[in-house]
Amino acid sequence: xxxxxxxxxxxxxxxxxxxxxxxxxxxxxxxxxxxxxxxxxxxxxxxxxxxxxxxxxxxxxxxxxxxxxxxxxxxxxxxxxxxxxxxxxxxxxxxxxxxxxxxxxxxxxxxxxxxxxxxxxxxxxxxxxxxxxxxxxxxxxxxxxxxxxxxxxxxxxxxxxxxxxxxxxxxxxxxxxxxxxxxxxxxxxxxxxxxxxxxxxxxxxxxxx
Numbered sequence: 001x002x003x004x005x006x007x008x009x010x011x012x013x014x015x016x017x018x019x020x021x022x023x024x025x026x027x028x029x030x031x032x033x034x035x036x037x038x039x040x041x042x043x044x045x046x047x048x049x050x051x052x053x054x055x056x057x058x059x060x061x062x063x064x065x066x067x068x069x070x071x072x073x074x075x076x077x078x079x080x081x082x083x084x085x086x087x088x089x090x091x092x093x094x095x096x097x098x099x100x101x102x103x104x105x106x107x108x109x110x111x112x113x114x115x116x117x118x119x120x121x122x123x124x125x126x127x128x129x130x131x132x133x134x135x136x137x138x139x140x141x142x143x144x145x146x147x148x149x150x151x152x153x154x155x156x157x158x159x160x161x162x163x164x165x166x167x168x169x170x171x172x173x174x175x176x177x178x179x180x181x182x183x184x185x186x187x188x189x190x191x192x193x194x195x196x197x198x199x200x201x202x203x204x205x206x207x208x209x
Contacts, residue, residue, distance in 0.1 A: 025054050030186065031103060031130055032058035034197055038126060039063045039099060046070065046097040048090065048119060049105030053078035068097070072157055087111070087158055090118040101128045107147055110158035112169035120176050120202070127173055129198040130185065131166070139192045173200045 032055060039045060041064035047056040050069030057078040059065040068081045070090060076082055085091050088111050100123040106112045119127045134140050140163065147160050174180050177200035185195040 024052065028052075028055040028103065029058055031055055031197075032062055034183070034185065035059065035101075035128065036063070038128060038199060039065050042066060043098040044068070044096070046090070046092070046100045046119075046122060047080075048100060048102050048115070049108065050080070050082070051075050051103075053080045053082070055101070055103050056080045073154075075154075088114045088118060090122050092122050094121050095124045096122045098124050099126045099128055101130075103130045104132060106131060106166040106169050107143060107163065108150060108156065108160055109166065109169075110161050112161055112166040113172055116169035116173050120173065123202055125202055127177075127200040127202065129170065129173070129200070131170065131196055131198065132193060133196045134193050136192060139194075142193055170198060173198070177201055178203060 039059055043063075043065050045056065045059055045065045045067045047053070047059075047067055047069045048071075050056055050071050053069050053076040056067035056069050057080060060067050060080070068083070069076065070083050070085045072085065072087045074082060074084060083091055087109060100119040102115075102119060106115065106129065109115045116127075132143055132146075134143050144163060147163070150156065151160055179201040181197075181199040181201075183197040183199070185197050188194075
């Protein structure tokens with residue numbers, strides 16, 4: 001009886017944790033919560049590939065950040081400042097924002113390395129990246145299917161790059177950073193499809209908020 005209850009509780013917990021995968025608003029709230037040590041009141045944030053804008057709205061509500069979103073199309077469901085861009089050339093001057101965030105965007109990009117370079121250009125303190133990092137064949141096939149389905153249903157105007165290129169972009173960011181943090185994101189039991197938060201500090205003053 002106790003074993004059955006424990007199994008049922010574990011299944012309920014894992015179902016609850018999986019909500020962040022299936023429900024974007026839930027996942028993006030968890031991402032915002034993960035940034036409590038990195039984003040503060042009045043700090044400017046550029047949300048690259050902002051989509052619905054939920055992450056930006058959460059950062060504003062939770063921490064008093066000042067968000068701006070950019071995307072290849074206007075998918076906003078929240079009231080945030082927004083600019084459309086071509087997926088690579090960010091339409092802002094150098095060092096315009098305290099933090100630049102890419103929330104599961106690089107693997108959809110048609111030129112991830114160039115986009116990463118643009119994020120580095122417009123960021124003063126940090127580039128923050130949430131990414132899917134599958135290592136095995138099953139996880140990589142799942143990511144490939146996800147990228148292709150996303151491009152089709154969202155009518156993404158560019159052909160996504162090869163999957164290895166977004167990892168090249170992450171490696172390039174490492175060469176530009178003074179420090180890099182790699183933090184596993186929930187659900188940690190989903191080992192076939194791990195999600196990771198990367199924090200790239202761009203100067204010595206970015207180590208603490």
